[in-house]
Amino acid sequence: MRQRPLQNTTWGNLPSELGGFVGRGTELSELGRLLESSRLVTVTGVGGVGKSRLVLAAARSAAEEAQERYCDGVWLVELATVRDPSLLELTVSEGLGLTDHTTRPPRTVLAEHLAGRRLLLVLDGFEQLVDEAAELVRELLRGSPGLRVLAAGRRPLALDGEQTFPLAPPAPEEALALLAARARAADPAFAVTEANRAELTELCARLDGIPLALELAAGRLRALSPAQVLARLEDRFALLTGGSRGALPRHRALRTAIGWSHELCTTAERLLWARLSVFAGHFDLDAAEYVCAGPDLPVESVLDLVGELLAQSLLLREETPAGVRYRMLETVRVYGAGWLESLGDAGRLRRRHRDWYVGLATWCELDWFSPRQEEVAALVETELPNLRLALECSLDEPDEVHLGQYLAGTLWFYWAGCGRLTEGRHWLDRALEDSDRPVEYENSRLKALWVLGYVAALQGDGVASMSALYECRDAAARSGNPLATAYAVHRLGCLALVSDDMARAGELLGQALERYREAGELNSNVLMCQVELALTLAFQGEPAAALALCREVREICEERGERWTKAYALYVLAYAALDAGAVDEARQLLTECVAINHAFHDLVGLVLALELLALVAVAEGDPEEAAVLQGAAEPMWGGVGLQLFGSGYFNAPRLMCQERAGELLGAERYAAYAAEGRGLSREAVVVRAQRGPGSPEDGKTRRPRRGRRVSTSL
Numbered sequence: 004m005r006q007r008p009l010q011n012t013t014w015g016n017l018p019s020e021l022g023g024f025v026g027r028g029t030e031l032s033e034l035g036r037l038l039e040s041s042r043l044v045t046v047t048g049v050g051g052v053g054k055s056r057l058v059l060a061a062a063r064s065a066a067e068e069a070q071e072r073y074c075d076g077v078w079l080v081e082l083a084t085v086r087d088p089s090l091l092e093l094t095v096s097e098g099l100g101l102t103d104h105t106t107r108p109p110r111t112v113l114a115e116h117l118a119g120r121r122l123l124l125v126l127d128g129f130e131q132l133v134d135e136a137a138e139l140v141r142e143l144l145r146g147s148p149g150l151r152v153l154a155a156g157r158r159p160l161a162l163d164g165e166q167t168f169p170l171a172p173p174a175p176e177e178a179l180a181l182l183a184a185r186a187r188a189a190d191p192a193f194a195v196t197e198a199n200r201a202e203l204t205e206l207c208a209r210l211d212g213i214p215l216a217l218e219l220a221a222g223r224l225r226a227l228s229p230a231q232v233l234a235r236l237e238d239r240f241a242l243l244t245g246g247s248r249g250a251l252p253r254h255r256a257l258r259t260a261i262g263w264s265h266e267l268c269t270t271a272e273r274l275l276w277a278r279l280s281v282f283a284g285h286f287d288l289d290a291a292e293y294v295c296a297g298p299d300l301p302v303e304s305v306l307d308l309v310g311e312l313l314a315q316s317l318l319l320r321e322e323t324p325a326g327v328r329y330r331m332l333e334t335v336r337v338y339g340a341g342w343l344e345s346l347g348d349a350g351r352l353r354r355r356h357r358d359w360y361v362g363l364a365t366w367c368e369l370d371w372f373s374p375r376q377e378e379v380a381a382l383v384e385t386e387l388p389n390l391r392l393a394l395e396c397s398l399d400e401p402d403e404v405h406l407g408q409y410l411a412g413t414l415w416f417y418w419a420g421c422g423r424l425t426e427g428r429h430w431l432d433r434a435l436e437d438s439d440r441p442v443e444y445e446n447s448r449l450k451a452l453w454v455l456g457y458v459a460a461l462q463g464d465g466v467a468s469m470s471a472l473y474e475c476r477d478a479a480a481r482s483g484n485p486l487a488t489a490y491a492v493h494r495l496g497c498l499a500l501v502s503d504d505m506a507r508a509g510e511l512l513g514q515a516l517e518r519y520r521e522a523g524e525l526n527s528n529v530l531m532c533q534v535e536l537a538l539t540l541a542f543q544g545e546p547a548a549a550l551a552l553c554r555e556v557r558e559i560c561e562e563r564g565e566r567w568t569k570a571y572a573l574y575v576l577a578y579a580a581l582d583a584g585a586v587d588e589a590r591q592l593l594t595e596c597v598a599i600n601h602a603f604h605d606l607v608g609l610v611l612a613l614e615l616l617a618l619v620a621v622a623e624g625d626p627e628e629a630a631v632l633q634g635a636a637e638p639m640w641g642g643v644g645l646q647l648f649g650s651g652y653f654n655a656p657r658l659m660c661q662e663r664a665g666e667l668l669g670a671e672r673y674a675a676y677a678a679e680g681r682g683l684s685r686e687a688v689v690v691r692a693q694r695g696p697g698s699p700e701d702g703k704t705r706r707p708r709r710g711r712r713v714s715t716s717l
Contacts, residue, residue, distance in 0.1 A: 015076035015122070016098065017062055024060050025184050026177030027053070034061045034168055035068075038123075038151060041166040042144055045154040048170035050334040051215025051260075054155040055127050057170060062125045062153060075120040075149075083128030083333045084283040084388040087395060088135040093426050095139070099124075102422040102606045103642040106462045109425060110139065114146045115641070121149030128333060130156040137162055172212035179207050181214055185221035189314065193224060202229035209236055215334060216260030222315040223267065236263055261338045264315060274300055275308045276317060277346060280339035281356045283388035285321065285328035290363075290389075294355045324381040353396050360386065360393035361406060364413045371416040372526045374564025380603060383417045390414070394430055401437070405444035408434040412450035415457065416527065420567045422604030424458050431455040435471075449475050449487040453494055460498045461607065463643075468498050489518035493532045503650050505539045512536040530556045530568045537575050542652040546579045553579075570599035570608050577615060578656075586622045593619060594693050601689045609689075610639040611653065616692055618660045626664035630673045633660050634680025635688040 034057065037044045046054045059079070066077040080098030085091060092109035096116075103112045124143075129136040137160040140152055144162075154160060159167045173181065179195065182203060186193040195203060206229060210216040223232050265273060278295035279286070288306060296302035309329065312318040318329050331339065343349045363386065367379045383390070390410070397407030411430040418427025434451050456472035459465075472491045479487035496511030512535050519529045533556050541549035553572040560569035577592035593616045600608035613636040620629035636657070665673045683691070 015066060015078045016100065017059065017066060017077055017079055017125075023184060024056060025181045026173050027057055027060065030057060030168075030170065031061055031064060034058075034153075035064060037166045037168060038065060038153060041164065042151045043140065043154070043160070043162060043165045044152070044168060045156065045159050045165055046168045046170050047156060047159055049213070050157060050337075051213050051332075052170050052172055053214040054170055056214075058125055058127060058153050058155045062123060065123055065153075073121060073123045073151075075122040077123040077125065079125045079127065081127050082132060082136070086131060086283075087391070088132055089429065090391065090426075091132055091135050091139060093429070095124075095126075096425075101642070102604050104422070104424045104462055104606055105642065106428070106459075106464050110142065112425075112642075113139075114143060117143055117147040117150050119149070120147065122151075124150060124152050126152060126154040126156075128156065129154060129160075130158055133158060133160065136160060173214070175204065175207060175212065178212035178214075178217060179204055182207055182217045182221055185218045185316070186224045189222055189316075190225045199229045202233055206233050206236065209233070210260055213260070215332065218316045219260050219264045222317075223264075225314065235267070236260075261335060264317060265338065265342070268311075268315070268317075271300060271304060272308055272311055273342070275305065276312060276335075276339045277343040278339075278348075278352055279312075279318075279329075279331060280336045280343055281349070281352045282331075283392045285323060285330045285385060286389065287326065287328055290359055291329070293359045294352065323385045325378070325385040328385065356389070357393040357396040357403075357406070360390050361397075361410050361413075364390065364410055368413050368416060371420075371567075372563060372565055376564065376566055377602060380417070380421050383414070384421070394434075398433055404434065404437055405447040408444070408451040409447040412447065412454045415454040416567075418454070418458055419461060420527075420603055420605060422606055424462055427458050428455070428462065431458060445478065445482050446484060446487070449479055449482070449484055450490075452478070453487060453490040456491065456494045457497070460494060460501065463501075465498060465502065468494070472498070485518060486522050486524060489515050489522060489524065490528070492518065493528070496532070497535055500535055500539060501650055501653070503652055505543050505652070509536060509539040509543075512539065525559075527565055527568045530559060530565070531571065534568060534571045534575060537572075541575055541578055541582075546582060549575055550579050566599050567603055567605070570596045570603075570605070570612075573599075574608065574612055574615065577612075577619075581615065581619060581622065586619060590616070590619050590623075597689055597692045601685070606639060606642050609685075610636050610643055613639070613688065613692060614657045614660065617664075618656045621660055621663045621667075626667040626673075627676050629660055629664040630668060630676035631680035631683075632688070632692065633657065633664070634677030635683050635691075636680075637677070638681055639685070 034044065034046070038061070046058050048054050062077050062079065065073060078099050080095050082091070082094060085094050092113055096103070096109050096113055099113070099116065101112060101116055103109070105112075126136065126140070133156065136154075140154070140160055141162050144150055144152065144164075159165060172178065179200075183193070183195045206220060207217065210220060220232060220236070227235070265276070268276065275291075275295055278300070279291060281294065282290070288309065291309060292302050292305045296305055300308075309318060313320055313329070317335055318331060321328050321330065340349070343352060364383075367383055370376075370379050373379075394407050394410055397403045397405075397410060407430075411427070411434045414427065414430075417423055418431075431451055431454060435448070435455060452471045452475035456468045456470075456475060459468035459471060472495050476488055476491035476495070479485075479491060492511055493515035496508050496515055499505075499508035499511060502508075512532055515532050516529070516536065519525070519532065533552050537549040537552035537556075540546075540552070553575045556572040557569060557576070560566065560572065573592045573596040577589040577596065580586075580592060581589040593612050596612040597609065597616065599605075600612055613632055617629045617632035617636065620626070620632060661673075668676065680688070
C-alpha cells in the first residue's frame with residue numbers, strides 16, 4: 004500500500020507533485036467550476052489519459068483556494084490496489100486517518116466521522132470496485148451535507164447528481180510539451196528543434212496524445228532518434244490495428260505504446276515486467292529478487308533490469324518511510340499480468356510472492372522486540388497491500404488456509420500495536436472460518452485463536468474474546484502446546500482486567516508469566532503481561548509491588564529498545580507517582596507515554612495517558628488545561644468504545660478530573676474549556692500535552708497555573 008503520509012487533520016494528505024504538471028489549464032478550470040456546483044464529480048477516460056494527475060492537481064487547487072469550503076481538509080484515497088470489496092471502507096478510513104478500535108462496521112465509523120465535516124474526498128482508481136464504491140459514496144453523501152467527492156476512474160459511478168467529466172488527451176501543443184518535458188527528464192540534453200519538431204509532433208499524433216503513451220515513448224528518446232522511434236511505432240501500430248478493428252482509437256494507441264515498449268524490451272526485461280505484476284502497490288529490490296529470480300532470470304541481474312525498466316518509465320521509484328520502493332502504473336501492471344498468465348506462470352509467482360511476505364511478517368514479529376520497532380511499523384504499513392494479497396492468496400486455497408492463519412496471527416503486533424484492530428479482526432475471523440484443519444497445522448490455528456481473542460478483547464467484544472481464548476487454551480492442552488496455553492491464559496487475564504475482576508486477572512496473569520518463564524519466552528507480549536499484572540496490583544492498592552514490576556519492564560525495554568510496551572509501563576509508573584503526590588514525575592512520565600502512543604497510532608494507550616495527564620493538570624492547579632485535555636480525550640473514546648468497556652478502575656482518573664476541575668471552574672466554565680478541547684485535532688492535542696505548564700503555544704503563553712496544587716490521590 005502507498006505509504007501513509009504525514010497527516011494533518013485540518014488540510015488532508017495530498018502528496019506533492021514530483022514529476023511536474025504540464026498543461027491542462029482549461030480542464031483544471033472546468034473541473035473547479037464543476038466542483039463548485041456539484042457534490043460528486045467523476046473524471047472518466049481511458050487508462051493512461053492522465054485522470055489521476057488531473058484530479059490531484061484539482062484537489063491541490065481546491066485545498067489552496069477553497070479552504071473555507073473544505074475546512075476539514077482534502078483527502079486522497081487510492082483504491083487501485085484494493086481488490087477485496089470488504090476492504091473498501093477500511094481503505095477509505097485509512098486514507099482519512101481514522102483509527103477505530105471498536106467492533107462497529109467501518110461504514111458506520113466513516114459515516115459518523117464525516118457527518119458534521121466539510122471536506123473534499125478524492126477517490127482514485129475505483130473501477131474494479133465500481134458497484135461497491137458507488138453504494139458507499141451514495142450513503143456518505145446522503146449523510147454528510149458538507150462532503151464533496153472528486154473521483155477518477157474508467158467509468159462513472161452512475162449516481163444521481165453525479166457530474167461526469169470525460170477527459171480527452173491534451174491538445175497537440177500540450178502533448179508535445181509533455182513529451183519534451185519527460186524526454187528532458189530522461190536526457191537533459193534533449194531539446195525540441197526545428198529539425199525534429201515535425202517528427203515529434205507526428206509521434207504525439209500517432210499516440211493520440213495519451214500522456215502515459217507519451218511518457219513511455221519519451222523513455223526511448225534517450226537511445227533512439229525521433230525518426231527511429233516513429234518508424235518502430237508505425238510498425239507496431241499497423242500490426243495492432245490490423246488485429247483489433249473493434250477497439251477505440253485511443254485504446255489502440257495506448258496498447259500500441261505499451262505493446263511497443265514491451266517489444267523493445269529485452270527478453271529478460273519482459274520476463275521481469277511480467278513477474279513484477281504480482282506485486283500490489285510498492286515493492287523493494289529484495290522482494291523483487293526473491294519473487295522474480297530463477298534459472299531463466301539470475302538474481303544478480305535483477306538490479307540492472309530494474310534500472311532499465313525505470314529508464315523506460317515502466318517502473319517508478321519512490322521514497323517511503325520504509326525506504327526506496329518501486330511501483331508500476333496500474334495500466335502497465337495489468338499488461339504484465341496478462342503476459343504472465345499467457346506464460347502459465349502466474350500461480351507459481353503468486354505463491355512466491357506469498358512466501359516472501361509470510362517471511363517478511365515473521366521477521367517483523369521478531370524485530371518488533373528491538374530498537375527497530377518504529378521502522379518495523381513503517382515497513383508493515385508500506386507493505387500492507389502486499390500482505391493483504393498474501394493473505395488472500397492463502398485463504399482462497401483450501402490447502403493453504405493454515406498459512407493465512409499463521410500470517411494473520413503473526414501480524415498481531417501490527418493489529419494491536421499500530422491501531423489496526425478492525426482490519427486484524429477481519430482477517431482473523433476469515434482465517435478461522437474453516438475449523439477442520441489437519442493436525443500438523445494446529446499451531447497456526449492456535450496462534451490465530453489467541454490473537455483473535457486479544458484483538459476482540461481490545462475491541463470490547465468480551466464474548467468473542469472469551470470464546471476464542473477458551474478454545475485456544477483447551478486445544479493447546481490437548482495438543483501439548485504450552486506456549487499457546489500461556490498466551491491464551493494471558494489474554495484471559497487481560498479480559499478479566501478490563502472487566503474489573505482484579506482478583507481473577509491477577510491470578511491468570513501471574514500464571515501466564517510463570518508459563519512464559521518456563522518456556523523461555525521474552526518479547527513485548529510477555530512484558531505487557533507483567534505491566535497488566537502491575538495494573539491489577541496498583542488498582543488494588545499495592546503500589547510498591549506494581550512499581551517493582553514496571554521498573555523492571557522499563558529497564559528491559561530500554562535495554563532492548565522496545566517502546567510500545569514501555570509506554571504502558573510509563574502509564575503505571577505515572578499512575579503510582581500521581582497517587583503518591585509526585586506530580587512533576589507523573590507529568591514527565593506521561594509526556595513520554597503520549598509521544599510513544601501517538602507514534603504507534605495506539606488509541607487505547609493515548610486516551611488513557613491523556614486522561615491521566617488531565618488529572619495531573621488539576622493537581623498542578625490548572626483546572627482549565629485539565630478540562631481542555633479531558634474534552635480532547637472524549638472524541639477518542641468513540642474510536643475505542645465505551646470508556647475501557649465500562650471499567651471503574653480505568654475510568655477513575657476521568658471521573659476524578661471531572662469532579663475536581665468542575666468544582667474549581669464551575670459547570671459552565673468547565674463545559675466551555677472541554678468544548679475547546681473537543682475541537683482540537685489529535686495532532687494538536689499531542690503537541691499540547693507535551694508542553695509543560697506555562698509553555699509557549701503558537702507564539703503565546705498558555706494560561707498560567709493557578710498556583711494552588713490539588714490532592715488527586717487515586
